[in-house]
Amino acid sequence: MAVSSKEAEFLVACLCAGWCGTCREYQPGFQALAQKFPLAGFVWVDVEDEPEVADDIDVENFPTLVIQRDERVLFCGPMLPQLHLLERLIETFMAQSAEEALHYALGNAERAAWQTVANVRSRLPG
Structure with missing residues (x-):
């Protein structure tokens, strides 16, 4: 059973738009990855x-x-609409210890800035 996006240790959010053809093509594969990683919360956000x-x-x-x-x-950023890239990135982050993830998240100025600007989890409804 999949966990909720708010409760999952890992959250994968795709920010897209309904009018975007690339997004419409990407969505089924994104949902399939959610099945592959049932302990992660996957959310599709129409901006x-x-x-x-x-x-x-x-x-x-x-x-x-x-x-x-x-x-x-x-x-936090755009990614080529190739699901194997997202899958590999998720696997890499899941293989890190909590301490490694913390060091990575704060490891440079750009990633440190993401902590306030890109915290999608804090803005999810419910």
Whole structure:
């Protein structure tokens, strides 16, 4: 059974738009990855329907992904719509210890800035 996005240790959020053909093509594979990683919470966020979730994230291209471990943002940015890239990134982050993830999340100025700007989990409804 999949865990809820709010409760899952790992959160994978895809920020897209309903009008985007690339997003529509990407969504079934994204949902399939959710089945492959049942302990992670996967959310699909239409940035036009739920602008408060994307908030200050600079969404320039679709899909834009945010990956979090608890409240720590590990990745925030556009990704080529190739699911094997996302799958490998999730596997890499899941293989890290909590301490490694913390060091990674704060490891440079860009990732440190994500912690306040890109915390999607804190803005999810419910």
